[in-house]
Amino acid sequence: MNSTPISSLRMGTSSWSSEDWVGVFYPEGTAPADFLAEYAKHFDTVEVDSTFYRSPSPSMVKNWAKRTPPGFVFAAKIPRSITHDKVMEDCEAELKEFLGAMDLLGDKLGPLLLQFPYFNKQAFASGEDFLPRLEPFLKKLPPGYSFALEVRNKGWLNERFLDVLRKRKIALALIDHPWMTPVDELMKKLDPVTADFTYIRWLGDRKGIEEKTKHWNQVIVNRQREMETWVPAIDKLLERRLRVYAYFNNHYAGFAPASIALFREIWERRHGSP
Numbered sequence: 001m002n003s004t005p006i007s008s009l010r011m012g013t014s015s016w017s018s019e020d021w022v023g024v025f026y027p028e029g030t031a032p033a034d035f036l037a038e039y040a041k042h043f044d045t046v047e048v049d050s051t052f053y054r055s056p057s058p059s060m061v062k063n064w065a066k067r068t069p070p071g072f073v074f075a076a077k078i079p080r081s082i083t084h085d086k087v088m089e090d091c092e093a094e095l096k097e098f099l100g101a102m103d104l105l106g107d108k109l110g111p112l113l114l115q116f117p118y119f120n121k122q123a124f125a126s127g128e129d130f131l132p133r134l135e136p137f138l139k140k141l142p143p144g145y146s147f148a149l150e151v152r153n154k155g156w157l158n159e160r161f162l163d164v165l166r167k168r169k170i171a172l173a174l175i176d177h178p179w180m181t182p183v184d185e186l187m188k189k190l191d192p193v194t195a196d197f198t199y200i201r202w203l204g205d206r207k208g209i210e211e212k213t214k215h216w217n218q219v220i221v222n223r224q225r226e227m228e229t230w231v232p233a234i235d236k237l238l239e240r241r242l243r244v245y246a247y248f249n250n251h252y253a254g255f256a257p258a259s260i261a262l263f264r265e266i267w268e269r270r271h272g273s274p
Contacts, residue, residue, distance in 0.1 A: 008238045010073060010110075011263070012045040013256035014201070014249040020217040025257045037067045042257070045073040045110060047201075047247040052077035052115065055097050061104040073110035075148075075199070075245055076102060083116050087123075088137035099142065111146040111199050111245055113173060118152040127156030131164060138168045148173045148199035154180045162194055171195035174233075176202045176226060176252065183233045197243035200234070202259065204252035216250035219262075223253045227266050 016039040022030050026038050039046065048064075050056070064074060079098055082091045102109055124130040130153075141147060149165060150173035151157070157172075165172055172194050174183055186192060204221065213220055237244050248259040 009234060009244045009246060010045040011246045011248075011260055012043040012047065012075075013039075013260065014047045014247045015049040016046055017050070018216050018250060020215045020250075021255075021257065024217045024255070036064060040068045040072055043260070044071060045075065045245060045247075047113070048074055048076040051098070051102075052080050055079050055094070056101050058101050058104055061101050065105050065108055068108065072108055073245070074102075074105055074108055075110045075113060075247065077113045077115050080115075083114055088133055092140075099145070109145075111148045111171065111197065113199065114147065114149045114170075115173075116149070116151050118179065127151075127153065127158065127161050130156065131161065135164055138164070138170060141168070141170075146195070146197060147171070148195075148197075150175060150199075150201065152177065152179050157181070157186070157190065157192075159190065162190060162192065165194035169195045171197055171199045173199045173201055175200075176204065176230070178205045178208075182226075182229060184229045187233055187236065193237065193240065193242065197245065198237050200230075200244065200246035202230075202246070202248045202252040204249060206251040209251050209254065213254060216255055218255050219258045220254040221252070223259065224262065224266065227263050230263075231267055231270050 016035050017032065019032065021035075022028065025042075026035060030038055036046075048056075068074075079094060081094050082088065082098075086094070099112075102112065119130065124133075130151075147168075148171040152175075162172060172192050174186070174192060176183070180186075181189075192198075202223075204223075209221060234244060234246070248256040248263075250256045253259045253262075
């Protein structure tokens with residue numbers, strides 16, 4: 001039996017701000033201003049979703065640091081103005097503003113995610129056409145940060161694309177998403193490790209689940225089968241002594257904290273209790 005401890009894996013949710021969690025995860029009556037401090041009693045990392053929409057103010061970032069205990073780690077999405085609106089061109093000012101704010105987290109600053117959309121043929125005919133835009137941008141990224149990168153064009157994931165990331169030590173984000181190759185199949189074809197850490201996102205079918213619910217307080221999609229494929233994949237990553245950061249979205253199954261609980265159950269069944 002594999003003895004890899006789950007403590008080697010940092011696991012949290014994408015955002016902490018859902019008011020639907022009050023009464024089922026946060027105690028009844030918890031005010032939104034207290035959500036983060038309450039969240040940090042349960043998990044030691046979070047992916048900040050709000051930074052995708054706008055760069056946070058310095059005072060906001062200082063407040064995040066103040067409300068979390070030592071050792072807590074914030075991952076964060078890089079603003080969409082960089083990844084979606086300008087697609088990496090003429091965005092030095094936006095990146096500088098974002099990094100300047102996030103630096104205020106000090107040693108609580110974790111990976112920063114470049115989340116790209118699905119690009120149609122009009123945007124980039126192929127992954128080969130995307131690389132001349134990507135490579136110059138990656139070369140300009142400042143040292144001292146951990147960057148991860150997510151693409152939603154599964155046909156772009158090949159050895160050349162991964163080598164570009166590997167050269168700059170940018171982690172490929174491994175995502176559970178209906179458009180993308182399942183992780184077990186991907187790892188049979190390619191070595192997805194491109195940095196000294198790995199970044200995992202359980203995203204699910206956003207459109208499909210929003211047709212069933214608009215509230216994120218209970219599991220409505222059974223994801224046990226998918227999670228059972230992720231456990232051996234993560235084992236392989238941890239065996240390589242990588243830092244692994246992994247985040248569940250509410251859209252994955254309906255209620256991200258419960259997804260973490262189910263994942264832990266499956267992990268412990270495979271490995272025995274830690």
